[in-house]
Amino acid sequence: MASGKTLGIAVVIAAVVAAGFWMQGERSKLAAEKARLAEAEARLGAGVEQGVRALDAAAGRVGQETAALNDAVSAGASLAAAQRQRALQTGRLMEAFVAAMQVKAAIVSAYQSNDAWPRDNREAGVPAPEDFRNERIYSLYVQPGGQIRVVLAQDGKPAESLILQGSVNRAGLVSWQCSSPDLADIEQLVPACKRQGEGS
Numbered sequence: 001m002a003s004g005k006t007l008g009i010a011v012v013i014a015a016v017v018a019a020g021f022w023m024q025g026e027r028s029k030l031a032a033e034k035a036r037l038a039e040a041e042a043r044l045g046a047g048v049e050q051g052v053r054a055l056d057a058a059a060g061r062v063g064q065e066t067a068a069l070n071d072a073v074s075a076g077a078s079l080a081a082a083q084r085q086r087a088l089q090t091g092r093l094m095e096a097f098v099a100a101m102q103v104k105a106a107i108v109s110a111y112q113s114n115d116a117w118p119r120d121n122r123e124a125g126v127p128a129p130e131d132f133r134n135e136r137i138y139s140l141y142v143q144p145g146g147q148i149r150v151v152l153a154q155d156g157k158p159a160e161s162l163i164l165q166g167s168v169n170r171a172g173l174v175s176w177q178c179s180s181p182d183l184a185d186i187e188q189l190v191p192a193c194k195r196q197g198e199g200s
Contacts, residue, residue, distance in 0.1 A: 090189055092136040096150040096162045099132055099140055103148055107166060108174050117146040117166070146174075162186075162193075 106126045110118040118124035124142040132140040138153040146166030152159045160183045164176050178193035180186040186193045 086185075086189070089183075089185075092152045093162065093190055095134075095136045096140075096152060099137055100148050100150055100162070100164050102126070103140060103142060104164065104166070104176060107142060107146065107148065111146070111166075111168070111174065112172075117144060118142055119144045 103124065103126050106124045107118060110124050119142075121128055121140075121142045126140075126142060129139040129141045132150075133153070136153055138151040138158040140151070141149040143149055146168075148164040148166075150162040150164075152162065154160075161181060162183070163179045163181070165179070166174050166176050168174050178190065179196045180193060181196065183189070184195065186195050
């Protein structure tokens with residue numbers, strides 16, 4: 001009977017010891033798993049941080065490229081506006097020259113008939129200054145001393161002036177010089193014309 005109890009106690013002790021070893025093994029496995037999870041989390045965190053840095057850098061590059069593109073678009077728009085304005089100005093000047101061409105012939109004819117420059121539109125035999133008015137020309141004046149003054153139009157109002165000054169050489173031939181007192185870029189628009197002050 002006693003030996004049976006002893007055997008039972010021994011079996012229980014052996015089972016407890018075995019359970020202890022099993023639990024210790026499980027704890028070791030659990031610790032190793034925790035270590036692997038911590039390492040994986042650290043790698044994941046580093047990867048996420050690196051990814052965030054890469055995204056920030058990419059966003060910065062996109063911002064720079066967007067700013068450069070906006071600058072290019074703005075510069076292109078400014079250039080297009082300047083070219084459009086230049087084309088409009090050139091068109092106004094060309095129309096002014098066409099109108100002045102007809103008046104020059106009348107002035108030369110009046111000069112040859114009277115041996116003197118006509119003093120105004122009436123003496124030159126041309127329409128009144130305001131009769132030349134259209135979208136691009138505001139008025140055209142025949143002035144004393146063989147001068148034609150074409151006032152350009154801008155939005156229906158008087159703008160810059162174009163001056164054609166006649167002169168007679170010894171042979172009696174009339175030549176013309178072109179200038180403007182207020183068109184800053186006249187020499188670029190019409191190379192034959194000069195920028196000069198009023199009355200020069």
